[in-house]
Amino acid sequence: MPEAQPDPSTVRELLAAAVETLGGSERAGQIQMAEAVGRAFSEEEHLLVQAGTGTGKSLAYLVPSLLHDQRVVVATATLALQHQLVERDIPRLVDAVKGRGLDTSFAVLKGRSNYACLHRIREGVPDDQGTLQMDVSIGDMATKVLELRAWAEKQAEDDGTGERDFAPRHNDREWRQVSVTHRDCLGAAKCPFGQECFAERAREKAQRSHVIVTNHSLLAIDAIEGIPMIPEYDAVVIDEAHELVARVTQAATDELASSDVERAARRSRRYVEGDEAEELADAADTLRVAMIEASPGRFETLPADLHDALVLVRDAARSTLSAYPKKQGGGKDETSADAGLQQARGSVQEIFQIAERMAANTEHDVLWLSEAATFNEQSRVPSRLHVAPLQVWGPMRDKLLTEKTVVFTSATLKLGGDFDSVAGSLGLKPAERGEAERTEDVLPWQGVDVGSPFDYGKQGILYVARHLPPPGRDGLGQAQLDEIVELVDAADGRALGLFSSRRAAEAAAEVVRVRLPHLTTLAQGDAQLPELAAQFVSDPHTVLFGTLSLWQGLDVPGDTCQLVLIDRIPFPRPDDPLMSARQRAADKAGGNGFMQVAATHAALLLAQGAGRLIRTTTDRGVVAVLDPRLATARYGRFLQASLPPMWPTSDPAVVRQALKRLSGLV
Structure with a gap:
C-alpha cells in the first residue's frame, strides 16, 4: 500500500x-x-x-x-x-x-574496480604461468604504483575508503596494478584481507x-x-x-577477441591436468581465422565459420571449466587460498558466457565485428566481436x-x-x-x-545558418569553414566548437589558427580534457574545438564561452551497428525508426550541446548551428522543440553584430 x-x-x-x-x-x-x-x-x-x-x-x-x-x-x-x-x-x-x-x-557505492585491493597490493596476482608479480618494471610506472600502494596502506591504517577518486594522480594502467575486477575478486570469505577490504566495507556501510x-x-x-x-x-x-x-546498454554489452580466449587457455594450463586447456587454445586459433575472414560490421546472419568457431570456443570453455579441481570433502575448495586458480577459472567462465551468448545470436541481441586499427608501429587494436542488447x-x-x-x-x-x-x-x-x-x-x-531560472529568450540566440549548403560526407566544406572563422572572429575567441567527428574539429581548428592567429585555438587531443578546459576558462580569447565529451561534460559559465558552434545535426552514423539495428527494429514494429532512434538521439545531443552556453543567470551568447536542415527539414521542428527557448534567427549579420557587442568589439 x-x-x-x-x-x-x-x-x-x-x-x-x-x-x-x-x-x-x-x-x-x-x-x-x-x-x-x-x-x-x-x-x-x-x-x-x-x-x-x-x-x-x-x-x-x-x-x-x-x-x-x-x-x-x-x-x-x-x-x-x-x-x-x-x-x-x-x-x-x-x-x-x-x-x-x-x-x-548515507553511503556511496561503486563497482569493485573503483577500490584499491589489499590482496593485490600485498600478494600480487598470478601471471599466465601462475607466478605472483606486480607489473611495476617500467620506471615512472613503478614509482607511481609504489606511491599508490603506499597510499592504499595508509588508507587501511586510517580507516579510509580506498576509493580511486581520492588516490594520488594516476592513469588507468597504473590503477589496474592496485585493483581487481569483480571477476578476479576472491570474495570476503576466501580473501585473507577480507576484513579490511575497502569494497566490502563500502557495502557494509551501504547496508546501514x-x-x-x-x-x-x-x-x-x-x-x-x-x-x-x-x-x-x-x-x-x-x-x-x-x-x-x-549506460544500461554499455553495462549489458560484451566483447570477445581470440586473444582473450588464448589468455584464458594459458592461465588454465597450470590447473587443468588434461588436454582441455590445449583444446581451448586451439579454439582460439579457429576463432582468429574466422574473424579474419569475416567482414567488419553488423551481422544480419552470423557467418557459418564464425558461428562454428564460437560454438567451438563455448564447448572448449565448458570442458575446461569442468576439468578444474573440484571441492573436496569438508565443503571447502582444496585450493581456496590460491588466488590464481579462482581468477583463471573466472576468466574461462567469462569466455564461456560470452561465447554462448554470441553463438546463440538471438533476435534480442545485436552482434558485430569491429575493424582492426593501427595507430602507429607500437599501437595496434585488433578486431573484436561485440554483442549488445537490441533494446x-x-x-x-x-x-x-x-x-x-x-x-x-x-x-x-x-x-x-x-x-x-x-x-x-x-x-x-x-x-x-x-x-x-x-x-x-x-x-x-x-x-x-519545473522550468529554468534562466530567461533563454533574452540571454541566448539560436542561429541556424540556413544559407549554407547541407553538410556532406566529406567533412566541412569551404562555406562552413568561412562561417566558423567569421563567427569566431566576431566573438573574439570565447567559442566552444562541438563537432560530429575528430577530423572536423581538427580541420576547423587548423583553419582558425591560420586565419585568426591572434587567438589561441585548442583542439581536443592537444592535451588532457581538464587541462584544455582550464586553459579555455582562464583566457577569454581562446577557442576550444572537440567532439562528444565536450557536448555533455563541460561546464564553463561566464564570458569565456559566448559562442557555441555545432557543425551538424548529430545523427548517429549510418554504419553504427547498434543504432541502425534499433532503427530497423522500430520500422519493423510499425513505428518510425528514424524519428524514434536517429532523431531522438540527435535531439538529445543537440539539447545537451546547446546547454553548454547558458550556465548562470548572467550568461549571454549564441548557439550557432551550421546545418540548415534544422530549419528546412520536416524533422527540424522536432529538434528545435527539444532546445532551450532561445531567440531564433537565420540572419548572419544580426548574429555577428550581437557577438561583437558581447565581446566588446563594438
Whole structure:
C-alpha cells in the first residue's frame, strides 16, 4: 500500500533550511520538484522531471529522499555529480536537518574496480604461468604504483575508503596494478584481507544507510542483470537520466577477441591436468581465422565459420571449466587460498558466457565485428566481436520499473516538446500515461517540467545558418569553414566548437589558427580534457574545438564561452551497428525508426550541446548551428522543440553584430 504523503509544508521547510545552509536561495521550480518527488514516492508512481541547469534539483530530490520511510538509491552518470552529492550537498543537508529525528545516514557505492585491493597490493596476482608479480618494471610506472600502494596502506591504517577518486594522480594502467575486477575478486570469505577490504566495507556501510549514492552501471547490474550489488531499497532517483539508456546498454554489452580466449587457455594450463586447456587454445586459433575472414560490421546472419568457431570456443570453455579441481570433502575448495586458480577459472567462465551468448545470436541481441586499427608501429587494436542488447526498455520495465518507484530527472528529458520519446525509451509507454491503477501492463507515470531560472529568450540566440549548403560526407566544406572563422572572429575567441567527428574539429581548428592567429585555438587531443578546459576558462580569447565529451561534460559559465558552434545535426552514423539495428527494429514494429532512434538521439545531443552556453543567470551568447536542415527539414521542428527557448534567427549579420557587442568589439 502507498504510504502517507509527507506534508508539503515539511518538504518546503526542510528544503528552505538546506538551501540556506548551502548559501543559495529557493526557487519555485525547486520547490515544485521536491513536492512532486515526495508525491511520487508516497503514491508509488514513476516520475519524469525536467529541471533546467541552476534549478537546484539535487536538493529537490534529496529532501524527500530523507523524508521517505524506506531506503532510497540515487544513481548518477558522472563522477562529478557523485562527488557533488557526497562531498557537498548531502553533508550540508544533514547539517541543516539535525534534531528533526530523520535517518540521515548515507553511503556511496561503486563497482569493485573503483577500490584499491589489499590482496593485490600485498600478494600480487598470478601471471599466465601462475607466478605472483606486480607489473611495476617500467620506471615512472613503478614509482607511481609504489606511491599508490603506499597510499592504499595508509588508507587501511586510517580507516579510509580506498576509493580511486581520492588516490594520488594516476592513469588507468597504473590503477589496474592496485585493483581487481569483480571477476578476479576472491570474495570476503576466501580473501585473507577480507576484513579490511575497502569494497566490502563500502557495502557494509551501504547496508546501514538510508540513502545510497551509486552510478547508472551498478544500478543496471543490480536491478536488470540480477547480480546483487546494492542493498534492498524501495525507490530510486536517477539523475542525469538522459544518459541512462546508453549506460544500461554499455553495462549489458560484451566483447570477445581470440586473444582473450588464448589468455584464458594459458592461465588454465597450470590447473587443468588434461588436454582441455590445449583444446581451448586451439579454439582460439579457429576463432582468429574466422574473424579474419569475416567482414567488419553488423551481422544480419552470423557467418557459418564464425558461428562454428564460437560454438567451438563455448564447448572448449565448458570442458575446461569442468576439468578444474573440484571441492573436496569438508565443503571447502582444496585450493581456496590460491588466488590464481579462482581468477583463471573466472576468466574461462567469462569466455564461456560470452561465447554462448554470441553463438546463440538471438533476435534480442545485436552482434558485430569491429575493424582492426593501427595507430602507429607500437599501437595496434585488433578486431573484436561485440554483442549488445537490441533494446533495454523491456528489461528496465520488467526488472526495475515493476519493482521500484523510479524518479528520472535531467535538464533534457522533453524531446520534441514532450516526455513521450524519453519515456518510451525507458520502458514507460506514452499511451499508458494517466492510467490511475497499476497493473501488470500499466506503469503509471507523470512528467513535470519545473522550468529554468534562466530567461533563454533574452540571454541566448539560436542561429541556424540556413544559407549554407547541407553538410556532406566529406567533412566541412569551404562555406562552413568561412562561417566558423567569421563567427569566431566576431566573438573574439570565447567559442566552444562541438563537432560530429575528430577530423572536423581538427580541420576547423587548423583553419582558425591560420586565419585568426591572434587567438589561441585548442583542439581536443592537444592535451588532457581538464587541462584544455582550464586553459579555455582562464583566457577569454581562446577557442576550444572537440567532439562528444565536450557536448555533455563541460561546464564553463561566464564570458569565456559566448559562442557555441555545432557543425551538424548529430545523427548517429549510418554504419553504427547498434543504432541502425534499433532503427530497423522500430520500422519493423510499425513505428518510425528514424524519428524514434536517429532523431531522438540527435535531439538529445543537440539539447545537451546547446546547454553548454547558458550556465548562470548572467550568461549571454549564441548557439550557432551550421546545418540548415534544422530549419528546412520536416524533422527540424522536432529538434528545435527539444532546445532551450532561445531567440531564433537565420540572419548572419544580426548574429555577428550581437557577438561583437558581447565581446566588446563594438
